Amino acid sequence: MKFSTRAIHVGAARDPQTGAVVPPIAVASTYVQPGAGQWGTFDYARSGNPTRHQVETTLASLEAGCGGLAFASGMAAIHCVTMLLQSGDHILAGADIYGGTYRLFHKIINRAGINVSLADSTDIDSFAAHITPRTRLIWIETPGNPRMSITDIAACAELAHRHGALLGVDNTFATPALTRPLELGADIVMHSATKYLGGHSDLLGGALVVRERDLQQQLYFIQNATGAVLAPFDAFLLSRGLKTLDLRVRAQSATALQLAQWLTTDPRVTRVLYPGLPQHPGHALASRQMDRAFGAMLSVELQGDFSVAKRVVEATRLFQLAVSLGAVESLIEQPAAMSHASYDAADRARHGIADTLIRLSVGLEDVTDLQQDIAQALQAATS
Numbered sequence: 001m002k003f004s005t006r007a008i009h010v011g012a013a014r015d016p017q018t019g020a021v022v023p024p025i026a027v028a029s030t031y032v033q034p035g036a037g038q039w040g041t042f043d044y045a046r047s048g049n050p051t052r053h054q055v056e057t058t059l060a061s062l063e064a065g066c067g068g069l070a071f072a073s074g075m076a077a078i079h080c081v082t083m084l085l086q087s088g089d090h091i092l093a094g095a096d097i098y099g100g101t102y103r104l105f106h107k108i109i110n111r112a113g114i115n116v117s118l119a120d121s122t123d124i125d126s127f128a129a130h131i132t133p134r135t136r137l138i139w140i141e142t143p144g145n146p147r148m149s150i151t152d153i154a155a156c157a158e159l160a161h162r163h164g165a166l167l168g169v170d171n172t173f174a175t176p177a178l179t180r181p182l183e184l185g186a187d188i189v190m191h192s193a194t195k196y197l198g199g200h201s202d203l204l205g206g207a208l209v210v211r212e213r214d215l216q217q218q219l220y221f222i223q224n225a226t227g228a229v230l231a232p233f234d235a236f237l238l239s240r241g242l243k244t245l246d247l248r249v250r251a252q253s254a255t256a257l258q259l260a261q262w263l264t265t266d267p268r269v270t271r272v273l274y275p276g277l278p279q280h281p282g283h284a285l286a287s288r289q290m291d292r293a294f295g296a297m298l299s300v301e302l303q304g305d306f307s308v309a310k311r312v313v314e315a316t317r318l319f320q321l322a323v324s325l326g327a328v329e330s331l332i333e334q335p336a337a338m339s340h341a342s343y344d345a346a347d348r349a350r351h352g353i354a355d356t357l358i359r360l361s362v363g364l365e366d367v368t369d370l371q372q373d374i375a376q377a378l379q380a381a382t383s
Helices: 003-009 050-062 074-082 099-107 124-128 153-162 213-226 232-242 245-263 283-289 306-315 345-350 367-382
Strands: 067-071 090-094 115-119 135-141 166-170 188-192 206-210 269-273 297-302 331-333 357-361
Touching: 003 050, 003 245, 050 067, 050 206, 050 232, 067 074, 067 213, 074 099, 074 135, 074 166, 074 188, 074 206, 074 213, 090 099, 099 115, 099 135, 124 153, 135 153, 153 166, 206 213, 245 269, 245 297, 245 367, 297 306, 306 357, 306 367
Parallel strands: 090 115, 090 135, 135 166, 166 188
Antiparallel strands: 067 206, 188 206, 269 297, 297 357, 331 357
């Protein structure tokens, strides 16, 4: 079956008792067992839940993996991956990553003696120079957050495996509708399911999908032992959101491309960061690695200083000033003050997260209305 068909039907079989086309939400916290020490399919909700299992099955199919795990948040999913490592191990991460991931890597797991390096993952030779004998995990985002950099997933997979490491890819921005990292050699795919997979700003969740069964079992053991699982109602909302993922992402991507092209003509904009533009340094790679569209996230660097960017994001009306992304409504934010405020200031400067950068998450509104909203905000902030 094709992608959009699987998004609707895999993991969502009709209820055998009632014939309901939408499986009922299972809210039980525990399950009767056939005998002492005899385990049924489900025993305790932390270990497994029918509604969560359904959405994990759907996600595994969409990402071409052997199995999926649904978590209480995207950060819980990433944390689970880091718990595969031991004290003294090393993570090599791309420099263009979410601020929450930076915070987890530099201010939480470092307490366990795990070392982290950030480097430019778009230059594979330079990136490889940061590998150490203790590197056990390479972690990338593509498109990157917030600079929309494009990293060669297949090249990073080859690099990781040559050095005995795993490759994990945060696929939140691209979604499996546009990029499927496991097909390109990655070992682990992570999603903040709060974003595009849910798509309506009404759930909090995360997900991992893996290529090999043994790794899936290792991650399941950690998830079950630590307990950061997705709740049944959030799993139901996520399952519902996945049914329209393909349609939403492609429509949002088309609007984002139009906005990016339009913004390149504005003299108050110094740079538009969107991989769908031919002048983007990762455009050729994105054209090969992404499927028929370039995503609905774009960032813009403005003339002026921090205060100008702050005034712009505070002046929009349709673009709502909020962290998060990927939903039907358009959002705007200033990474230096919001999504990437967790970065040390020196690291923001070192890795190109400028004070004048604003990030747009393009929703499903009419493109003309969104253009008018940005135009009036730019006018209000710079006049």
